[in-house]
Amino acid sequence: MPTKIHESPVGWILNEIQDAIFNGTIPPVWSKKIEINASPEYHNFVKEYQGYTKEADLTIIPMLGPNWDQEALFPSVVLETGWAGSAEKLAEDVTLWQVGSGGQELASG
Template identity: 50%
Template sequence: MILSCTSLSSLLINPQRIHSFASDKILQVVMPSQLHECAAEWVHDMIVQARMEGIIPQGWRGTMRIRHSPTYKNFVGEYRGRWKEADLTIIPLVGPDRVKKAKFPSVILESGWTETLAKLKDDARHWQVGSGQEVRVVLLVKFYQPNRQKRIRLDLFINRTRPGGQSHGIERYASFFCILYTTDFFTNVSVASVAYLSYP
């Protein structure tokens, strides 16, 4: 399995993330590093590979769109008036001809380097509660500081919910050890996954 950041130019449509918390009068601007974008690129690559190998049927393309960092401003309830961008979204196409995008993605990915795991879990709640449970799956990727061997750990978490239902809770799916190939950690990053650390 390879997790790589070698072709990010196509992903960096918006080089910053903007989150607005109207009720708190806070505007947060996050400047993601290339490491921050690795997880989204990896998920996208795995979807493409699964389609090529027939694991995902060819008809899937006409039912979903994959987008990097679209801004959502239509949250409901306690999250009304807030803006948010995920690192990756999978958006269903709806309507009789499947030409219209759904109001919310069904799957989103959030990755964190400087964010704490607690903050990422808050992000998952924001997406699921703020969308009225239209966001069915939240993938969370938490990166940790490299060790002396330039190996970093990342943990993958999954949170699932059903429309109108409660979240099933955030479960740790897997942890990985990765090797960091870089001379400048924050601006020139390439990460290759070398081993599973553990499964729960």
């Protein structure tokens, strides 16, 4: 079960984004073009990572298409937090996200 210290970066990022929208640093239309999800699971990895499942702590996913109504297959930003994880495990996770996504942000069908 996630602890408060584990979840604190997610809360901080969400608060910063809300403040930036409120203060006009980020235009309000941004909320229609970006999806922010806490702890989504991804099962659609490719190449040697096909069949893997990964749950990020937070993802920032672009919305695509002429009406901004199609979620990209993969996030543009992934936040992973860890208290007891090793640097090697973090590097493995980075490779999974980068290589396993095939560099895609393409919308599904």
